[in-house]
Amino acid sequence: MSQFLEAMAFRHACKKFEPEKQIPNEQFESILEVARTSPSSFGMEPWRLIVVRDPKLRKALKSSCWNQNQITEASELVIFTTDNDIVRSDSPYVRKMFERRGMPSDAVDMYMGVYKNYLEPIECDEVLLENWTAKQCYIAMANMMTYAATLEIDSCPIEGFDKEEVEAVLDIEYGRSVAVICAFGYRVNPPSERKRLMLKEIVEYR
Numbered sequence: 510m511s512q513f514l515e516a517m518a519f520r521h522a523c524k525k526f527e528p529e530k531q532i533p534n535e536q537f538e539s540i541l542e543v544a545r546t547s548p549s550s551f552g553m554e555p556w557r558l559i560v561v562r563d564p565k566l567r568k569a570l571k572s573s574c575w576n577q578n579q580i581t582e583a584s585e586l587v588i589f590t591t592d593n594d595i596v597r598s599d600s601p602y603v604r605k606m607f608e609r610r611g612m613p614s615d616a617v618d619m620y621m622g623v624y625k626n627y628l629e630p631i632e633c634d635e636v637l638l639e640n641w642t643a644k645q646c647y648i649a650m651a652n653m654m655t656y657a658a659t660l661e662i663d664s665c666p667i668e669g670f671d672k673e674e675v676e677a678v679l680d681i682e683y684g685r686s687v688a689v690i691c692a693f694g695y696r697v698n699p700p701s702e703r704k705r706l707m708l709k710e711i712v713e714y715r
């Protein structure tokens with residue numbers, strides 16, 4: 510089996526982490542590096558990651574995260590936040606992100622126009638904009654979880670939280686929002702049998 514498929518087989522949503530077992534820092538940084546190098550729509554990289562290590566802060570977050578034990582017991586806890594204001598089509602950040610590709614300024618203008626056309630129906634609604642930036646985080650998170658599995662590091666994606674409460678606990682400023690959370694660490698128990706639909710139930714060829 511390829512290393513990728515082995516990692517896919519290894520990964521499961523870990524519910525119970527070994528609270529005392531720490532991920533070596535170098536390995537955790539390589540997991541963060543996978544987030545950094547993940548793709549994003551128009552290359553806007555709207556994600557801003559908060560790694561919560563302070564036990565007091567973890568405890569405060571837990572009650573806003575359906576009291577899930579992963580919040581306090583995982584070795585590392587990554588909160589994917591997004592900076593929604595900087596990706597608005599009139600933001601200097603957007604121009605900078607296109608300019609860094611080394612294009613001539615008329616090509617940058619062209620990209621800015623395409624981007625504006627794409628984003629205008631999204632950015633006019635705060636929730637749509639938050640959802641668009643959040644989608645990018647899920648790509649990074651999925652890559653991180655699969656990569657972590659290649660290192661035999663477990664993970665749990667977490668959507669079970671009260672967004673406003675988590676934003677308040679973390680003092681997230683206006684214009685930013687929390688997209689999703691991911692815990693990383695080491696399993697206590699073997700995973701239960703994997704349940705999945707069959708390919709024929711989810712794929713059609715036309």
Ligand SMILES: Cc1cc2nc3c(=O)[nH]c(=O)nc-3n(C[C@H](O)[C@H](O)[C@H](O)COP(=O)(O)O)c2cc1C
Pocket residue numbers: 520521522523524577665666667668669670689700703
């Ligand atoms: C976006 C997302 C959010 C999730 N949120 C939670 C969560 O809050 N708590 C939890 O225990 N599992 C959570 N899960 C795990 C799923 O329940 C799990 O991935 C699914 O049941 C399939 O099981 P497996 O990942 O072990 O193969 C989440 C999964 C995804 C993809």
